[in-house]
Amino acid sequence: MADTMDTSTRTDSEIVMIKETPFKSLGRRKAYEEVADQIRSRIFSQHLRLLDRLPAERDLAVQFGVSRVVVREAIRTLELSGLLTVKKGAKGGIFVAQDYDRPISDSIVNLLAGGEASLEDLFEVRELIEPYAASRAALLGTEEDFARLAATLAEAESEHAKGGSIRSMNIEFHRLVIRMSRNPILSVVGETVLTLLTERIKHIPSRETSKVVLGMHKKLLAALLQRQPEKARLAMAKDIGAVGVRLARMNDRTSIRRAE
Numbered sequence: 001m002a003d004t005m006d007t008s009t010r011t012d013s014e015i016v017m018i019k020e021t022p023f024k025s026l027g028r029r030k031a032y033e034e035v036a037d038q039i040r041s042r043i044f045s046q047h048l049r050l051l052d053r054l055p056a057e058r059d060l061a062v063q064f065g066v067s068r069v070v071v072r073e074a075i076r077t078l079e080l081s082g083l084l085t086v087k088k089g090a091k092g093g094i095f096v097a098q099d100y101d102r103p104i105s106d107s108i109v110n111l112l113a114g115g116e117a118s119l120e121d122l123f124e125v126r127e128l129i130e131p132y133a134a135s136r137a138a139l140l141g142t143e144e145d146f147a148r149l150a151a152t153l154a155e156a157e158s159e160h161a162k163g164g165s166i167r168s169m170n171i172e173f174h175r176l177v178i179r180m181s182r183n184p185i186l187s188v189v190g191e192t193v194l195t196l197l198t199e200r201i202k203h204i205p206s207r208e209t210s211k212v213v214l215g216m217h218k219k220l221l222a223a224l225l226q227r228q229p230e231k232a233r234l235a236m237a238k239d240i241g242a243v244g245v246r247l248a249r250m251n252d253r254t255s256i257r258r259a260e
Contacts, residue, residue, distance in 0.1 A: 031066045035074035038064075043083055043096055054084070054094040080106075101192045108196055119200060122193050127240060129190040130174060134220065134236035135229035137180035145180050146225055149173060153217050156210075166210050171198050173217055177224075177236070212242055 042048045054060065057075070061068045075094055078084040082099035086092070111117035137145070156169035171194060178190040216239035223232035 031064075031070040032073035032077065035060070035064050035066065035071060036077045039074065039078060040083060048096050050096055050098055052096045054096070056093070101188045101195075104188060105192050105196065108192065112196075119197070122197050123240075125189070125193050126197065127237065129186060129193070130178065130240060131233040131237040133178045133181040133183075133186060133190060134224070135233040136182065137177050138224050138227050138229040138232040140182045141180045141224055145176070146221070149176055149221055149224070152176065153214070153221060156217070157214060160210055160214060166214075167198070167202075170210070170213050170217070171195075177220070213239070216242060 039048075039054070048054070055063070057068050057071050060071045064071065075084060075086065079086055079097075080103065082097060082102035085095050085097040085099070087095060108117065108122070112119075112122075152169055152173050156166040156173070159166050159169065174194055175191055178194070179187050181187065181190075216235065220232060220235040220239060223235050
């Protein structure tokens with residue numbers, strides 16, 4: 001059964017996949033797993049790139065020689081793993097994604113919800129990751145990286161002077177430092193923890209804390225610009241520690257030791 005959309009409206013990736021390199025018909029293993037494996041292989045081999053749109057569900061079913069139910073289950077599996085995203089509407093479809101942190105995020109959320117992990121555990125992971133990332137950033141950061149950090153800090157200072165909230169900019173500052181470690185696995189874990197913590201402390205007033213954070217971030221940026229990894233590591237550790245104390249006092253929750 002062919003899709004009603006003609007080839008003139010398809011993306012390049014769809015045309016290639018349908019006409020030149022169709023997927024292979026499947027054997028007797030769990031069909032949805034084989035479908036997922038072939039699509040995953042195409043993504044990792046760069047035959048499918050970020051934001052490329054896959055053929056419609058019915059076309060995929062024809063190519064694989066399976067039912068649309070099987071294709072739907074495979075797509076769902078890859079969506080949960082962060083490799084695909086499904087969008088609804090006129091411009092919707094099945095698109096290649098890179099939400100690699102999604103499985104990790106879901107696992108941590110489940111641990112927190114089930115009481116097997118606490119915010120304190122998240123804070124401890126942050127203390128392990130971010131000072132190390134800062135020391136790596138001092139060695140591996142590029143001029144472009146430093147310029148981006150400086151711009152984020154300048155934006156935060158300007159907004160703070162106007163009386164606005166700068167928490168999102170502070171979080172972005174830390175996220176950039178984590179990425180400057182040039183370790184994709186550390187980045188996925190570190191950014192996931194940072195995002196989850198941010199979501200859970202968003203109700204805490206941040207005006208008083210923000211002033212302290214700005215000062216800490218200036219010192220951290222100076223250490224990075226000076227290419228001093230140990231100084232950067234200590235500055236990051238002090239930043240996380242100092243802000244954690246203030247947030248704990250404001251929230252009147254002594255169990256919270258580290259946050260920002």
